[in-house]
Amino acid sequence: MSPRNGTATRLSRDQWLAQALDILATEGQAKLRIEAICKALGVTKGSFYWHFKDRDDFVRSLVLFWSEQFTDPVMSRVSQSADDAGERLRSLLRVVSEGGYARYEVSIRAWAAQDPHLVAVIVRDVDARRLAFVASLFTELGFAGPQADMRARASIAFLSFEAAILVKSPDEDRSVMRDLFFEMITRR
Amino acid sequence: MSPRNGTATRLSRDQWLAQALDILATEGQAKLRIEAICKALGVTKGSFYWHFKDRDDFVRSLVLFWSEQFTDPVMSRVSQSADDAGERLRSLLRVVSEGGYARYEVSIRAWAAQDPHLVAVIVRDVDARRLAFVASLFTELGFAGPQADMRARASIAFLSFEAAILVKSPDEDRSVMRDLFFEMITRR
DNA sequence: TTATTACCATACATATTAGTATGGATTCGC
DNA sequence: GCGAATCCATACTAATATGTATGGTAATAA
Numbered sequence: 001m002s003p004r005n006g007t008a009t010r011l012s013r014d015q016w017l018a019q020a021l022d023i024l025a026t027e028g029q030a031k032l033r034i035e036a037i038c039k040a041l042g043v044t045k046g047s048f049y050w051h052f053k054d055r056d057d058f059v060r061s062l063v064l065f066w067s068e069q070f071t072d073p074v075m076s077r078v079s080q081s082a083d084d085a086g087e088r089l090r091s092l093l094r095v096v097s098e099g100g101y102a103r104y105e106v107s108i109r110a111w112a113a114q115d116p117h118l119v120a121v122i123v124r125d126v127d128a129r130r131l132a133f134v135a136s137l138f139t140e141l142g143f144a145g146p147q148a149d150m151r152a153r154a155s156i157a158f159l160s161f162e163a164a165i166l167v168k169s170p171d172e173d174r175s176v177m178r179d180l181f182f183e184m185i186t187r188r
Numbered sequence: 189m190s191p192r193n194g195t196a197t198r199l200s201r202d203q204w205l206a207q208a209l210d211i212l213a214t215e216g217q218a219k220l221r222i223e224a225i226c227k228a229l230g231v232t233k234g235s236f237y238w239h240f241k242d243r244d245d246f247v248r249s250l251v252l253f254w255s256e257q258f259t260d261p262v263m264s265r266v267s268q269s270a271d272d273a274g275e276r277l278r279s280l281l282r283v284v285s286e287g288g289y290a291r292y293e294v295s296i297r298a299w300a301a302q303d304p305h306l307v308a309v310i311v312r313d314v315d316a317r318r319l320a321f322v323a324s325l326f327t328e329l330g331f332a333g334p335q336a337d338m339r340a341r342a343s344i345a346f347l348s349f350e351a352a353i354l355v356k357s358p359d360e361d362r363s364v365m366r367d368l369f370f371e372m373i374t375r376r
Numbered sequence: 377t378t379a380t381t382a383c384c385a386t387a388c389a390t391a392t393t394a395g396t397a398t399g400g401a402t403t404c405g406c
Numbered sequence: 407g408c409g410a411a412t413c414c415a416t417a418c419t420a421a422t423a424t425g426t427a428t429g430g431t432a433a434t435a436a
Contacts, residue, residue, distance in 0.1 A: 050414070
């Protein structure tokens with residue numbers, strides 16, 4: 001109920017977006033109403049309409065924020081994690097899974113389906129960059145063309161939908177699952 | 189604009205749900221408002237509130253309808269498709285992909301996230317039955333325990349997220365992708 | 377054929393949410 | 407310190423959605 005930030009409630013645009021992503025992950029997109037976020041931030045609508053033109057502007061900014069937070073940073077972190085392409089792939093699987101980066105996929109894509117003009121454009125760009133990045137890992141591992149593409153799609157699907165399947169494995173089993181998946185998908 | 193059913197607009201509960209699923213797939217869940225569905229069906233709200241108690245009742249009925257339409261029928265059809273477990277898996281991949289059965293996954297799961305009480309319960313049940321069914325195929329193929337479970341999750345993820353990734357392959361490539369995926373996932 | 381049920385139209389009430397207008401309070405450049 | 411820009415509160419409007427009350431028509435059973 002009380003403001004979530006320390007000092008006397010004076011917010012930046014990014015604080016708005018970060019709080020919104022948190023609500024999106026924990027309570028779903030139906031709870032992502034303007035005044036509800038205001039309450040979580042300890043401010044009123046006056047703040048919202050200073051930072052954002054309207055709700056459309058907010059949603060697009062949020063999806064853009066998501067794409068900037070969870071695409072390039074992950075890719076560059078993974079790129080620097082190892083020299084061996086196999087180890088980088090292993091790092092990708094672990095980072096995305098344990099970092100909870102996949103928990104926004106469903107909500108974001110539900111928006112994309114109902115806003116083909118702007119949200120879908122951003123998501124499509126993210127998809128393309130993810131696919132190219134992961135496929136390049138498999139190319140480095142010696143898979144060519146469609147084989148690399150298929151493995152990239154399967155890997156992204158495995159990571160993304162792992163977070164969406166409501167029947168969960170225990171945590172220790174999830175790392176076992178990842179290892180088994182890694183062995184299968186890198187086998188020549 | 190005109191009523192989509194032939195005779196003089198006299199609907200059953202299932203016709204309501206089928207029309208709703210169609211709107212959900214084509215226009216997204218934001219367009220799934222009561223009066224919008226009324227318009228598509230050529231009736232008014234009086235009809236809606238005769239068939240459904242309120243909107244919550246409608247949403248839960250819709251998710252239940254989805255689970256009944258796209259779980260047991262697919263499983264039984266696949267079960268009868270061949271004797272060999274590998275051919276049944278191949279049949280599953282083709283039927284789900286070409287039948288467009290995965291296009292509701294995102295919207296349904298977005299609802300599940302925001303309604304843990306009832307919608308999520310239904311989706312969880314669907315997930316469990318899907319996992320058990322697909323895992324049993326891999327068990328038949330000689331994979332035991334975690335190997336079968338991992339392969340079931342990967343297969344379901346591949347099918348579900350294939351429909352959600354906005355960067356699409358051409359249609360002929362999708363069948364190639366399926367074949368490549370099949371070879372990889374069934375390799376011992 | 378008549379009474380009853382199934383199904384729907386209409387008109388209304390209510391709630392929720394987005395959006396606006398305006399002024400007040402902090403902070404910052406200078 | 408002072409003006410200007412930044413950031414937000416308050417009070418309001420307007421649009422959109424759900425839900426209700428009630429009556430009407432077509433089908434069905436007897």
